[in-house]
Amino acid sequence: MSQGQTGAEQRLVTPGMAIGPSAGKRAGSGIITEQETMIATQLGWLQEKNNTMSVHPIHSAYMPRSGDLIVANVAEVRNNLWFMDINGAFQGLLPMSLAPWKVEFGAARQHMDVGNVVLARVQEVDECHNVVLTMKGVGLRRLNQGAVENIPVQHVDRVRGDGNILLQRLRDASDCRIMVGENGRVWIDGDSNGIAWARKALKMVANKGHTTEFEAILAEMEQEKKGDA
């Protein structure tokens, strides 16, 4: 898979577990160094890449970063801004100045109301977790059709695959437009059979993507879809 995981070969670490001496290696995410020993801080799979040890967590919350492409829901509307549910610990804020329309003061609700889904980008995150979103940019828009599926945030890279290879396979097999948000929300648009297949495939990738039998299961699902078509 995208991380080259095969399940059985990976080492599962728990918080506080000593990984090994820190000499000559860098501590990545999920690792701290204490008294020249690397210690895991999260439950997850241990990885080594470019001489950096890190833990690929089994569970993690979405922590927004500037530049993230996300699928967000409108949670609240004010006169001049929208509060967006970004599937994280904090709501994001979309000011009318960063909306793609010319919005009059007090007319925000005419453009987007509670429950609407948008494709947005994280403009700015400060140290206190204030998140500002923007919808100014190529492709950023309100999503008026299709379906949204949630996947665990830590499996976003897995669903994309190296160089988006896996995502492209899912798009081709389902004949749907699929956008994967960094916040673990996936927008799928196409015919109802395609959406249903894509949802099933996304769940399978999230659950089985690290196992050796993954490729065979996906190939079988693709064949089934072709047969149905």
Next chain:
Amino acid sequence: MGGYGDVQLLREDGSRLDGRKLDEMRPVKIEAGILPAADGSAMVTHGLNVAVAAVYGPMEAHPRKIQRQDRAVIDVRYNMAPFSTSDRIRPGFNRRSREISKVTAEALESVVLVERYPRSKIRVEIEILAAEAGTRCAGITAAAVALADAGIPMRDLIVGVASGKIEDTVVLDLDKAEDNYGQADLPVGILPNTGEIAFLQMDGDLSPDEYNLAMEYNFKAAKEIHEVMVDALQRRYQGGDV
């Protein structure tokens, strides 16, 4: 906890009433990820104690006055179910549950990397389904496994364990009779990898030598419980769907 001289808690051969040795723990079983709706969860069975912990978050801290600009707050709610003891417990918070919630939150704050989540709250719910002395320790152990299951970064897995004194003898892991009629109780929260103590309470009196022996028992038991905790987390995910 002053002790009752007329209650016999040790047999003539020196063993305890339930047959355990002085430094023997009640059996411990742990299962991680038992509640699908929670971000992380665990159930700890320690002797006849059954503690379930659920973790939610990190989430925005409400009300805003509890927010800390530089770190997360840990909001612990410890509660004993009305059916957890032989006498029905009146539902809701009481003085004891508030105290245990507070000390548990402080113990967990010392191991969770709270500075990673400013202005946030991590909610920990501990429900005691069956009680037989040592519920605060079982609750802390369950909370630690649930936090790890939720992917919350921590320096170590904190273990709750207790020793005490009965009939002038230091013993590990008091059961109900020993807790009720014993002379002292020493519950401790231990970080097994570093040997640090995250919380310590003492009810009753122990001499320095008795205290040292009790802590020796606690550290030994903490290592054993820690192995069960790691095994529970690994069993849940090794080779499974993740």
